[in-house]
Amino acid sequence: MTDIDWARLPPLTALRAFEATARLASFSAAARALNVTHAAVAQQVRALEETLGVTLVQRDGRGMTVTPDGAQLSAALSEGFATIQDGIVALQQTREGAPLKVSLTPAFAENWLMPRLGAFWAAHPETELALVPSTGLVDLRRDGYDMAIRYGDGDWPGLEVAPLTRTRFAVVGTPELVRRVTRRGGRIEDLGAHGWLTAQDSPEQDLWAESIGMDFQRTHATAFPTTSLALSATRAGYGLSIQPIALVEDDLSQGRLVALFEQEAETLGYYLLMRRGPQRRALADFANWLRRAAHSDRA
Numbered sequence: 328m329t330d331i332d333w334a335r336l337p338p339l340t341a342l343r344a345f346e347a348t349a350r351l352a353s354f355s356a357a358a359r360a361l362n363v364t365h366a367a368v369a370q371q372v373r374a375l376e377e378t379l380g381v382t383l384v385q386r387d388g389r390g391m392t393v394t395p396d397g398a399q400l401s402a403a404l405s406e407g408f409a410t411i412q413d414g415i416v417a418l419q420q421t422r423e424g425a426p427l428k429v430s431l432t433p434a435f436a437e438n439w440l441m442p443r444l445g446a447f448w449a450a451h452p453e454t455e456l457a458l459v460p461s462t463g464l465v466d467l468r469r470d471g472y473d474m475a476i477r478y479g480d481g482d483w484p485g486l487e488v489a490p491l492t493r494t495r496f497a498v499v500g501t502p503e504l505v506r507r508v509t510r511r512g513g514r515i516e517d518l519g520a521h522g523w524l525t526a527q528d529s530p531e532q533d534l535w536a537e538s539i540g541m542d543f544q545r546t547h548a549t550a551f552p553t554t555s556l557a558l559s560a561t562r563a564g565y566g567l568s569i570q571p572i573a574l575v576e577d578d579l580s581q582g583r584l585v586a587l588f589e590q591e592a593e594t595l596g597y598y599l600l601m602r603r604g605p606q607r608r609a610l611a612d613f614a615n616w617l618r619r620a621a622h623s624d625r626a
Contacts, residue, residue: 337374337375337378337379338371338374340371341371341372341374341375341378342375342404343361343408344357344361344363344367344368344371344372344375345371345372345375345383345384345397345400345401345404346401346404346405346408347360347361347368348368348372348384348391349383349384349393349397349398349400349401349404350401350405352390352391352392352393353390353391354368354369354372354391372384379396379400381394381396381397382394382396382397383396383397383400384397425455426455426456426457427454427455427456427457427473427474427609427610427613428457428459428471428472428473428474429456429457429458429459429472429473429474429475429476429613430459430461430465430470430472430474430475430476431458431459431460431461431475431476431477432460432461432462432476432477432478432528432529432530432531433460433461433462433528433529433553433554434478434526434528434529434531434532434554434571435476435478435531435597436458436460437554437555437574438494438554438571438573438574439492439494439571439573439597440458440476443620444456446616446620447613447616447620450616451609451612451613451616453609454609454612454613456613459472460528462527462528462529462530467486467600467601467602468602473601473607473610474599474600474601474610474613474614475599475600475601476491476597476598476599476600476617477597477598477600478494478530478531478534478595478596478597478598479534479595479596479598480594480595481596481598483598483600485603486600486601486602486603487600487601487602487603488598488599488600489598489599489601489614489618490596490597490598490599491596491597491598491599491617491618491621492596492597492621492624493591493595493596493597494531494571494572494573494591494596494597495571495572495589495590495591496531496532496535496569496570496571496572496589496590496591497569497570497572497575497579497586497587497588497589497590498567498568498569498586498587498588498589499561499567499568499569499570499575499578499579499584499585499586499587500561500564500566500567500568500584500585500587501561501562501563501564501583501584501585502582502584502585503564504564504566504567505585505587508567508587509587522547522548522549522565522566522567523547523548523549523566523567523568524548524549524551524557524560524561524565524566524567524568525548525549525550525551525557525568525569526550526551526552526553526554526556526557526568527550527551527552527553528552528553528554529554529557531571532568532569534595535569535595536569538593538594538595539588539590549565549566554570554574557570558570558574558575561584562578562583562584567587572589599614599617599618601614
């Protein structure tokens with residue numbers, strides 16, 4: 328690969344102005360193509376001639392022609408700019424065809440997205456998704472993610488942040504366990520004295536617990552790797568747990584579990600996180616669909 332000595336090159340704006348002028352044989356046509364004024368194009372071309380010390384264009388009656396020096400430079404610029412354009416188009420096409428890489432918490436993927444995802448693919452069968460369940464923070468640019476979906480208060484500096492939906496959580500347990508708990512006082516501030524079952528794949532539970540004044544660091548809590556395991560242990564009567572309402576609706580309606588406390592946190596919710604700047608169409612389609620699905624839920 329040839330090293331480029333940028334110090335020897337004239338400004339790219341001047342080269343672009345001359346290439347358009349030579350190709351279109353007109354300052355005015357070049358100005359329209361570049362969306363600038365006639366005077367700006369003429370000034371750039373004159374500045375380029377002064378920098379190079381040669382005449383590049385000359386008036387021919389009411390028209391304009393390029394000199395032999397100008398024709399040589401114009402051919403080189405046209406080829407160079409065409410190569411740049413081809414490279415950019417190829418990159419964009421490759422990027423457009425790549426799957427959307429989305430980081431999301433396992434709890435959100437299981438409880439909210441999976442039951443609705445078929446509707447997205449029905450509307451956008453051409454869009455591939457690479458869903459990466461993760462509870463840790465990710466660097467969207469460094470790690471190559473198009474989007475992250477996270478639960479919190481919306482404070483993610485440096486990113487484009489859009490609210491998606493709030494989720495109701497409940498403190499649940501078996502009827503037998505709940506009866507024992509309520510006999511000793513069923514207030515939320517009293518629940519810290521009871522055995523708790525938590526899930527390592529659901530930071531949402533910890534954040535929601537903090538919002539209602541609970542601290543799992545100061546209570547007796549058994550941590551399970553996944554929300555599903557924590558829920559199975561809850562159904563077995565091993566302790567209380569915090570669960571999204573959507574995940575335990577059937578348990579509550581059938582009487583397998585009882586909700587001691589239920590609330591939608593006022594300041595917490597799920598948010599879409601994306602890099603600032605232009606978005607490829609597939610990402611915009613997915614983000615818009617997520618917002619419509621969340622709005623439909625609220626409606």
